[in-house]
Amino acid sequence: MSVALDFGTATLKSLRNIDGQLKARSAPSVYAALPDSHSRRKLLEQLKIPSAVCEDNLVMMGQAAEEYARMFQTPCIPLLPDGRIPADDPPARQMIASLLHALLPEPVRPGELCSITLPGEPLTRQEEQETEFLKRLIRLQGYTPQPMSAGMAVVLAELVGDSFTGMGISLGASFTEISVAVHGVEIIRCCVPRGGNWIDEQLAVENEHYAWDSSGHQFLDTSRSREWKEQWGGSLQKPRTRDEKLLVRLYEELIGHAAGKVSAALSKSRRAAEIRGKLAVAVTGGPTHIGGFDEFFARCLAQHDLPLDTERIRPAAQSAYTVARGLLIQAELETGTAASARRAA
Template sequence: MIAAIDFGSCWIRSATRAPEDDSRMRMISERSEYAMLPATDLHRETLRAQQIPFAECEDTLVVIGNHAAATHWLSRVPCTPLFVDGRVPTNDRPARQMIGVLIESMLPLVSDEEAPGLCVMTVPGCRDGVDTAATNELFLSRLVQMRGYETLVVRPSHAAVLATCGDAQFTGMTIVVGAETTDLCVSRLGMPIASAEIPVGCNWVDLELARQYQIQKFDEHGTGYLDLDAVRQWKQYSDIHLRTPVSERERTLVRLFSVVMDRICRSVAGLMKNSQVQSAFASNRIPVILSGGAARTKGFASLLTERFIDHGIAEQIQAIRGADDPDTAVLRGCLVCAELESETLLRNNAA
């Protein structure tokens, strides 16, 4: 069994492919959050009537994953992310159990009769020089291994190369703008040469927009919470283009994205000065491919191009384009990596 799983701070996505039928692929996406509701008979009856699965934890009903979004009308309190700030919960045992439940529902169990499966995976949050990185990787890897898989952890930008750079012989720069982090990688013929990461992503943009415009929801006690879901729905369903903002809110969105892009530009400039990158590309320009949720925003690529010009690095770039289906680019790259690694293992075992 070959599998891939992309642990994101907003979404957990998995893909599996059975060896007996390579033509069929199974993909699942679950929101990485949970909702908490009062443990009343009325709430239980409502959830059962709506066929929404739930668990009971002390005096609370807990709904996880995609089902949590279906309970918004039952509670005025926003859902809680499973990976707060891109970290695996350490002192929240129920949340750790919820992550395990989601993995069980998303990854088929490899039977004892089958050879060990292989799962290529990403982990949320920053990895370079961060103490929590090893904890994140160890905990999530163990949960996947309990399903019968050997695990291989890769960076999101490394995986994105295999899914998005085929037309350029898997050569170029991939930038994955995630919820909590932005990951960058320069590759040549599919091999990573240099990487960088930035501890900021779309969640920071959404949070700042909600703060500046006081986009809130209030519970029955009058306590206010920043309504990030409302911000995300506005971004998704409004006809927003970052190059032609109309309202003041849209102009604020452009300014916030520009702050993130300035940090991306500084990281790109650092990568371009890397001796291995300079040796591999010499005077050749590097294509840039964007992945992650931000890449779906209209005008993102052209606004980033403008920031590259302002930072004096545009002459080193061939073009900037968004990946096809940018939300799943990392997951698809993980699956390609799993297939390549599986073939290598089979050849080694045969030898």
């Protein structure tokens, strides 16, 4: 058996194949802190809201934080600020460990494979240490961690009919990740440190969406922008209002930045010549559900001279778990290969 863990900035997701049935678990990667008091403890208990005591605060994690933070006039705080595991925040690390414990089931056998992805790519020593922290947590759960990029996971999940050859793009909360693969081998990996959170922030600033916590401190309320963006029923091809036009400009900037990175990487890659014909492109992430996304994304790519021809954009059908599905495919392929090797020996 094997399991996949998509360690996303906005949501942590796990996926497992049990007797041919996919079992999914998820939790928002946020928390909310309230000043500790007897009255607040009693209220949380009466409302049956799960919480924990952390230093001088009462902490709600995951779904509880997302549902009740606004009611208690406190902001939702990301467990992964800017998509990174905090190095100097022991309580946040403890909460990450608690959520992982809830998401990962007990392994059938010690050392089962857990294919994981992290937001972005570790480029510094500090970021490598963050990755090691997560791997250590997974080992403590009884699994063997195997990292993979989000873009490559999209390729495995969506491009089986193309022999796992093409471009996989994950439009995440903190990062936009792109991988180009040839027959299941990643030849290019690019990462742009911008995503849905950046767009939410720009919309909130433009509209002066601010809120105040119970202590009177002001904070940028990005939740209003995110809710509007997710519920918007318009088309990226036909923006009408000021906010809609701003949203289109922000996505154009984000996709343009990503396309520029891919173009530069492809022009330097010797293996890019192995790609014959048009390149299949699979995309996953929240924006793929917006009307007109296919045509809009294709137009944005066409404005940047990629050294390869691309096919019609293919948004992932089950976007929420696309990356997790790709991770699970990789884990099961590796598990099957290892089992075959043991039988041959």
